[in-house]
Amino acid sequence: MIVLPLLKGLKLTLKRFLNPFSIITIQYPEKKREVSPRWRGIHYFAKDEKGETKCVACGLCQAVCPSNVITIEAAEEPGGTRYPKRFLINLTRCIFCGFCEEVCPKDAIKLGRNYEFVNYKRSDFILNKEDLLNYDLVKP
């Protein structure tokens, strides 16, 4: 009575051991795991037709951000359109909640699908406007 469950357990583990198709490991650097469609990764700027940022520096994302990650310095073009002179995202503090993406009236700031963002220096984790438009860097 005591022995039977033990033998059952041994049978189960032997089955797992002998079945090579039961392995669920993903060989990471060669094969990457598919992230969910709603995945929130590294931020990037959506571009307009001129390849510039759609951002108008309204400051809503700065206001909504729960961890005070975003710093915006607005400026105005001669025609009266506003644009961000400086736009900084501090990724070391970001919690990837996606509020900035939700609140943006111009759909300018987006959270991409990239979850591999490694640097040697902390200062490299502060993304500026050019970084957010550089899709080779942020890999949206």
Next chain:
Amino acid sequence: MLFFVVETVIKTIVVFGVFLLFCAYLTLAERKILGHIQVRIGPNRVGPWGLLQPIADGLKALFKEEVVPERSDKVLFIIAPMISVSMALCLMAVIPFGDHITLFGKKINLVIANSEIGLLYLFAFASLADYGVVIGGWSSYNKYGLLGGLRAAAQMISYEIALGLSCVGVIMISGSLNLVDIVKAQAGGHWNVIYQPIAFIFYIICALAEINRTPFDMPEAESELACGYNIEYSSMKFSLFFVGEYAHLMIVAAVATTLFLGGWHGPYLPSVVWFLIKTFLIVFFFMWQRGTFPRLRYDRIMMLGWKVLLPLTLANIFVTGLVMVLAR
């Protein structure tokens, strides 16, 4: 005389080298087997199928910093891993790993020391190997290490008896303590496991407790003792404990093969191959059950040792003796 010395030295070197190699690759085998049991792959980055992993591990351990705790008993702290590994390696001396072969017209027995008290020697040195664990845990001035050492001592005492008693039936049947004679008595398929099946099961259980493996790995219970007796050890001392543990694991399997599974006997294949096949089957079983069973509670282990295994092994001896007398 000269031939005897040369023969023994060569046998010792070969057995020592091969044995250490096996021990190193047992670590890889264990990780692979546990990996597949847990639907993982196991190490596969260093070399093809991870075959160079033991070498990489050894090199890494060599280059690590060696820490000796300030308030530890330094002499004992340094000696403990040496005891653990050397006693385990000494055990290989009396294991007959094959039938005799003929080289240059001389008959060579494939056993280093054909001792008349082989089995007694085995038990004596197997108990000494546990002192490595006890002393290591005790001397390192760490409460977890101390608890691990205490548990090792308690477990050693309670399972050594049942381990010895489970082998008495075999001694009674073969009428000898000489391991070569015990193997020879099992020729022609008369394996002791057929006559002593219960003793074989008890031997396996006690052996698991003796070498501190799951489900009896009390001295190093990771979840409660944070690695137990070897918590303060680092670098090569730590890996010496590991080598000792795996050497002991293999010895225990080899003894089980010798006593119960007919040693080197088997058809067609050379005797050494048969011996290794049987030994590694038991080693595989040890790793397989490690991936299956959870650790027993400490008081349960003590209860199993004293209240279940001890009376049952004694009963087994009694029944064996009774049957032997009646059958005569």
